[in-house]
Amino acid sequence: MYMEVPFYDLDPMNVVWHGNYVKYLEASRCDMLSKIGYTYTDMMNEGIAYPLATMDLKFIKSARFSQKLKIVTTLIEYEPALIIRYEIFDAKSDELIFKAKSMQICIDAKTGESIYSAPVKFVEQLEKYE
Amino acid sequence: MYMEVPFYDLDPMNVVWHGNYVKYLEASRCDMLSKIGYTYTDMMNEGIAYPLATMDLKFIKSARFSQKLKIVTTLIEYEPALIIRYEIFDAKSDELIFKAKSMQICIDAKTGESIYSAPVKFVEQLEKYE
Amino acid sequence: MYMEVPFYDLDPMNVVWHGNYVKYLEASRCDMLSKIGYTYTDMMNEGIAYPLATMDLKFIKSARFSQKLKIVTTLIEYEPALIIRYEIFDAKSDELIFKAKSMQICIDAKTGESIYSAPVKFVEQLEKYE
Amino acid sequence: MYMEVPFYDLDPMNVVWHGNYVKYLEASRCDMLSKIGYTYTDMMNEGIAYPLATMDLKFIKSARFSQKLKIVTTLIEYEPALIIRYEIFDAKSDELIFKAKSMQICIDAKTGESIYSAPVKFVEQLEKYE
Numbered sequence: 001m002y003m004e005v006p007f008y009d010l011d012p013m014n015v016v017w018h019g020n021y022v023k024y025l026e027a028s029r030c031d032m033l034s035k036i037g038y039t040y041t042d043m044m045n046e047g048i049a050y051p052l053a054t055m056d057l058k059f060i061k062s063a064r065f066s067q068k069l070k071i072v073t074t075l076i077e078y079e080p081a082l083i084i085r086y087e088i089f090d091a092k093s094d095e096l097i098f099k100a101k102s103m104q105i106c107i108d109a110k111t112g113e114s115i116y117s118a119p120v121k122f123v124e125q126l127e128k129y130e
Numbered sequence: 131m132y133m134e135v136p137f138y139d140l141d142p143m144n145v146v147w148h149g150n151y152v153k154y155l156e157a158s159r160c161d162m163l164s165k166i167g168y169t170y171t172d173m174m175n176e177g178i179a180y181p182l183a184t185m186d187l188k189f190i191k192s193a194r195f196s197q198k199l200k201i202v203t204t205l206i207e208y209e210p211a212l213i214i215r216y217e218i219f220d221a222k223s224d225e226l227i228f229k230a231k232s233m234q235i236c237i238d239a240k241t242g243e244s245i246y247s248a249p250v251k252f253v254e255q256l257e258k259y260e
Numbered sequence: 261m262y263m264e265v266p267f268y269d270l271d272p273m274n275v276v277w278h279g280n281y282v283k284y285l286e287a288s289r290c291d292m293l294s295k296i297g298y299t300y301t302d303m304m305n306e307g308i309a310y311p312l313a314t315m316d317l318k319f320i321k322s323a324r325f326s327q328k329l330k331i332v333t334t335l336i337e338y339e340p341a342l343i344i345r346y347e348i349f350d351a352k353s354d355e356l357i358f359k360a361k362s363m364q365i366c367i368d369a370k371t372g373e374s375i376y377s378a379p380v381k382f383v384e385q386l387e388k389y390e
Numbered sequence: 391m392y393m394e395v396p397f398y399d400l401d402p403m404n405v406v407w408h409g410n411y412v413k414y415l416e417a418s419r420c421d422m423l424s425k426i427g428y429t430y431t432d433m434m435n436e437g438i439a440y441p442l443a444t445m446d447l448k449f450i451k452s453a454r455f456s457q458k459l460k461i462v463t464t465l466i467e468y469e470p471a472l473i474i475r476y477e478i479f480d481a482k483s484d485e486l487i488f489k490a491k492s493m494q495i496c497i498d499a500k501t502g503e504s505i506y507s508a509p510v511k512f513v514e515q516l517e518k519y520e
Contacts, residue, residue, distance in 0.1 A: 007290055007300055008283050011137070012144045012195075013499075018442040019138060019412030023268050026409070030267055030326075040267055040325065051452070052408040057445040065142075065300065066290075109403075137420055137430055138413050143369075148312040149286070152279030153398050160397055160456075170397055170455065181322070182278040187315040195430065196420075239273075267401070268409060272455075274402045325402075 001031040001071045002091060005063050015062035021098055022055070025086050028071040029102075032084075036075075037125040043109075046119055050082055050104040061090075061097035068092060078126060080116035081105050131161040131201045132221060135193050145192035151228055152185070155216050158201040159232075162214075166205075167255040173239075176249055180212055180234040191220075191227035198222060208256060210246035211235050261291040261331045262351060265323050275322035281358055282315070285346050288331040289362075292344075296335075297385040303369075306379055310342055310364040321350075321357035328352060338386060340376035341365050391421040391461045392481060395453050405452035411488055412445070415476050418461040419492075422474075426465075427515040433499075436509055440472055440494040451480075451487035458482060468516060470506035471495050 003024065011017035033039050043049055063069060068091035076083040081103050088098035106115040118126075133154065141147035163169050173179055193199060198221035206213040211233050218228035236245040248256075263284065271277035293299050303309055323329060328351035336343040341363050348358035366375040378386075393414065401407035423429050433439055453459060458481035467473040471493050478488040496505040508516075 006283070006287050008141070008147055008149060008286050010142045012140045012142060013439060013441075014142045017138055018445070019409060019416070022409030022412060023266070026268050027266050034326075049403060051403075052447075052449050054449070055408070055447040057442075057447075059442050059444070062441070066294075136413070136417050138416050143309060143311075148315070149279060149282030152282060153396070156279070156398050157396050164456075179273060181273075182317075182319050184319070185278070185317040187312075187317075189312050189314070192311070196424075268407055270402045271398070272400045272402060272404045277398055279398060 001028045001073070003027065003069050003071065005065055005067045005069065007065055010065055013062070015064055018057075018059055021057060021059075021088070021100070024069070024071060024088065025055075025073075025100055025102065028073045028086060029084060032073040032075065036122075036129045038119075038122045042121065043119075046121065047109050048115065048119060049107055049109045051107060052102060053081065053105045054103045056101045058099040060099065061095060063088075063090075063097055069097070070094075075126070076101075078118045078122070082118070131158045131203070133157065133199050133201065135195055135197045135199065137195055140195055143192070145194055148187075148189055151187060151189075151218070151230070154199070154201060154218065155185075155230055155232065158203045158216060159214060162203040162205065166252075166259045168249075168252045172251065173249075176251070177239050178245065178249060179237055179239045181237060182232060183211065183235045184233045186231045188229040190229065191225060193218075193220075193227055199227070200224075205256075206231075208248045208252070212248070261288045261333070263287065263329050263331065265325055265327045265329065267325055270325055273322070275324055278317075278319055281317060281319075281348070281360070284329070284331060284348065285315075285360055285362065288333045288346060289344060292333040292335065296382075296389045298379075298382045302381065303379075306381070307369050308375065308379060309367055309369045311367060312362060313341065313365045314363045316361045318359040320359065321355060323348075323350075323357055329357070330354075335386075336361075338378045338382070342378075391418045391463070393417065393459050393461065395455055395457045395459065397455055400455055403452070405454055408447075408449055411447060411449075411478070411490070414459070414461060414478065415445075415490055415492065418463045418476060419474060422463040422465065426512075426519045428509075428512045432511065433509075436511070437499050438505065438509060439497055439499045441497060442492060443471065443495045444493045446491045448489040450489065451485060453478075453480075453487055459487070460484075465516075466491075468508045468512070472508070 009016050009020040070089045070091040072087045074085045086100040139146050139150040200219045200221040202217045204215045216230040269276050269280040330349045330351040332347045334345045346360040399410040460479045460481045462477045464475045476490040
């Protein structure tokens with residue numbers, strides 16, 4: 001996914017405030033799920049959700065106003081948990097500026113109980129996608 | 131309501147980014163509703179909501195990191211719509227730094243239809259509060 | 261400008277939280293200034309800034325997750341103040357969902373003093389753009 | 391530090407959107423630094439900054455609207471890097487809902503170069519604080 005750093009994400013050091021990267025990760029994850037063909041909307045319709053369990057962030061370089069970023073999102077594992085790796089590069093120089101890894105656990109949206117197998121439709125879409 | 135400007139609300143000019151005042155207004159409105167005794171949770175339980183219809187913002191002075199702010203919230207009208215006025219002052223000098231006015235319309239949370247009379251419980255609490 | 265509603269901008273009613281529209285306005289304003297050829301970066305380099313003085317928001321319809329939005333930004337006036345009108349439409353149906361108007365005053369970034377004439381370079385770019 | 395979950399931090403699941411915890415960590419870190427007597431303002435005045443290098447987040451329970459939270463911030467190490475541990479509890483039940491750890495590296499704000507010893511004033515304040 002490509003994006004451009006908006007002004008409202010900057011802090012007094014004139015760089016992206018560190019917490020805003022979490023938004024970029026989510027946007028990129030939604031973009032990947034949309035390409036796979038299994039979106040947040042599909043999850044809601046099936047009565048499941050994938051809340052975040054852990055997230056590790058590594059800040060390597062600062063991103064600046066109107067900088068073009070490339071976010072590479074890689075699905076590492078989908079059972080028993082969804083593990084995704086993220087790398088954010090400067091879109092021009094390909095310099096790595098940020099890395100992250102997240103783990104999400106599938107739950108029943110009503111009861112909150114964990115489900116350790118991925119939804120059938122998700123697996124079907126993943127098999128087509130790979 | 132009193133609050134202190136957090137670092138993450140600042141922009142590259144080292145002042146509160148203008149859009150963040152909308153959060154302060156909501157926090158202050160929730161605080162007022164809590165004192166009245168009719169909160170967002172009460173609204174949800176009664177199946178109604180009060181989405182914003184209009185909001186007018188006037189930016190007078192800049193607010194800075196760790197500045198103490200005093201937010202004065204005044205209920206102007208509650209029927210046919212909820213009209214609230216907000217004034218944000220520097221808590222020490224009492225200098226006015228921001229003004230706003232909002233209008234919210236009561237709706238049925240399921241159908242989305244407008245309701246031009248305030249909920250009975252809200253009116254009861256308002257009468258006790260005034 | 262076109263955009264897609266991100267998940268992180270939604271509130272418990274499953275619609276865009278009202279304060280997030282202010283971000284969309286800024287993104288659209290930056291996009292317009294970039295097309296005019298006079299960006300926030302140009303302003304900073306010339307030692308000026310255009311802080312918001314007033315902003316009027318009208319919330320007409322709710323925007324939902326992954327909805328495509330079209331933001332139309334119109335420069336109404338640039339002297340003595342920058343007045344911009346914004347309209348947000350559903351990109352498919354062209355239904356109007358939000359309207360706003362902002363006024364920004366040019367200031368000397370160091371002294372904070374108001375400047376009632378637009379910067380020469382900005383006017384030059386505006387004349388080419390129109 | 392104590393805080394109350396604001397409405398604008400909630401997501402469609404009616405719980406705090408995961409990325410918002412990063413704001414709570416910063417607020418709590420600033421509060422701790424203020425008690426130590428060495429704030430972000432002191433850092434700026436000394437020409438240094440402490441950008442985040444890594445941050446690990448563990449989401450244990452969901453936090454809900456108007457829930458009172460207690461954030462316990464512990465300084466683990468300040469040389470060669472600032473390592474802080476955070477625990478967020480429900481203020482009433484003392485149930486743990488979130489954990490995190492951050493590492494920040496001291497840099498010269500102008501050159502961006504890393505400084506592996508903590509500023510003298512910071513160390514002095516730390517010695518008084520402990």
